[in-house]
Amino acid sequence: MSKYKTQLISEYEQIAQAPIEEAYSLPFAVYKDQDIHSLEMEHIFKSEWVFIVSEQELSQTGDYFAFTLAGEAIVLIRSQDGAVRALSNLCRHRGTLLLDEGYGRVDKNIVCPYHAWTYSDEGTFKGAPFTGKVQLDKKAHCLLQFHLESWHGLLFIHLGTPDKPLSKRLQGIDDYLHHFNLPSFTHGYRSQSLELWHTNWKLAMENAMESYHLFKVHKETLETVTPTKQAFDIAGHFEWTLTGGEMKDNASKLAKWFRGSYPKVFDNYVLISIPPSFVGILTSESLSWVHVLPLDSEQCTVRSAGISNVKTSSEDKTEKAFVDAFFAEDKDICERVQKGMGSTIARGGKLVSMEKVIADFHQFLGNSLFNTPTCDFYEAPKAKLFLSDSGNEE
Template sequence: MSKAAEFETGLPAWAYTDPDFFALEREKIFASSWQIICHDSDIAKPGAYATLNFMGELMMVVRGNDGVVRAFKNVCRHRAARLLDAPFGRCSSRIVCPYHAWTYDLEGKLVGVPRQDGYDFFEKRNYGLTPLGLGECGGFYFVKAGEGGQAFDDFAKPFREEFEIYKSREMKALGRITLRERVVNWKIATENYIDKLHLPVAHDGLSGLVGDTYKLRIDGDAYRIESSIEALPNQSPSVRAYRKFLPATAHLPDERRRQWLYLKLWPNLAFDIYPDQIDYMQFIPLAPDRTLLREISYAIPDESREMKAARYLNWRINREVNLEDKDVIERMQAGLASGNYVPGPISREEICLRDFAERMRQELPICRERQRPTKAAFEHARQA
């Protein structure tokens, strides 16, 4: 296949179903990726923590008594027991392992070992919690388990200014973390997020809200989808009510007060940026054909009737979008797994889909192969 022809098609079907390729993605793409874990308001007091299980990596952030937030592996250094269970919580001044009661302070230092005299050549200072990479932008915290990969400042560049405009640092969670499992490969969920042409076909409500204002743009490592709220005929009751009640948010410039902006970041994170709130969606790969969608909304506190109504209606509109997307992406996974599928063309309008496929080919050149590679080829790719 020529380079030009390759650019016009998606990835081969086996790249969405193969366990060896999934393992390669885990090692080469996700091990050194930045993953969102929480917002500053979620861990506001000393001892407050947030945890994340990302592809088997147990991670946590905790605020120390000095007010500093630190990131660690959520694993005891003694016998590898998971330390903290809840997505969010608060310790006292110590983190105590529920297996053998090894005890750590909030700065990660090992401070207590029952029956310490039974260990030979043992020094507590050598067994503090394992630190992880940590970055903060706009009040959101991101963690990284592996070495290498993108510097945090480079990763955050596409959304740093947006968070300043929307005053995200002042936001608080509107609810709890939502976890939705989908029977799809993570790339299908990702590609659907940046797929423009399915909007008027699969999403009557969202399409009725933004019409043909849905525009794609590539900004470095980020995909930007910009749209505006329009007064269009035949809008659903939720859409009409959202347009009616959405107040003019004082801190936003005029052009942002009726804009819905979507930011998709490499490899598996997206921010939905609305005038009334910011949502994040994290596509967590579980298996070649299973993905966990981790979602939550944040907003500047506002108890006005108009804003409360707008936020409720935003939720109703997006609840329908999520259900519609579940149907189409699971249809696609079923088709890819059915055997002998040859990738179809990607429209020139789908600049983000084309770019994502090319990025995957650059990161993992083995997925240029139209047929499933051999075990030896996968091993060679792993060693590269």
């Protein structure tokens, strides 16, 4: 390993473990360097619980979502027995990609487009044509299956052998969310495609999880409903972080009268950050999210989706225009930041208090990559509102 690379890794390790009081931006090179990217794929995306999709998005038998994670082609599919499974999306014959990436649906069987080797939607190998005298061991040719666990219908995959279940990874998070009644969110909605962003996955995640940039980047969109100055910390640590903010109530007096009283906690949104791939926005009616997966050191895919307690229409033109607008703003700013990451002279500066969630994210990176120490779990004063029985006390 070169002296430069050794120094870069050492700097990454040192900066990533800093608490917010001492936290700085990560070295620019870690958002471009291919060796750093390979290290993150091995120690994070192949070794951690990674959010992929919700069960509600795969509501019908045969529904699937195919994607690539750390070089592995995978499909999440709802099988005939009603269960969702995480299967390898590669034929056991010669490694052909079985199903097209993105959302789709199969009718009972998965058939390889190359030589028509056939599998059930549970991954069982069913047979192959024209094998002659060669006998195929069916058990040895089933599709590989990966660990898959659910949190409120959100499905997380683990490509390796988990050292702890997902429930332990997310232990304590539900204490702050009970007013929002996540079990009632039974309707799923999703964007129709994955967007390619020319930016490192960490930049996309950092942008999604902090509210510091709203007043500038989203002046005409998000800032009008979730003002930067009303953002606050709730609770968390390196494995998950909750932040929040007060939402502007633009309803008319008549609409407010019809709506009646409701808990004060519903005046706020909760931003749920679960690295490495999930940032969700929770309100009393829905949980929508940004899903980020790396492609290479300078490209990632970004997808939006959500679950709700009411059936929503993807054809709501006003809402779609609003979401498309702020997504485009996020894409532009992240790609703009990525262009600056090639500098070998400039360095990033100090993180401010509103970026504590980013310091938590950096500690996740440092702990996953280098086993560095992390700060203790913290709880901000605002957490009392979310922990209270009524949702009105602070």
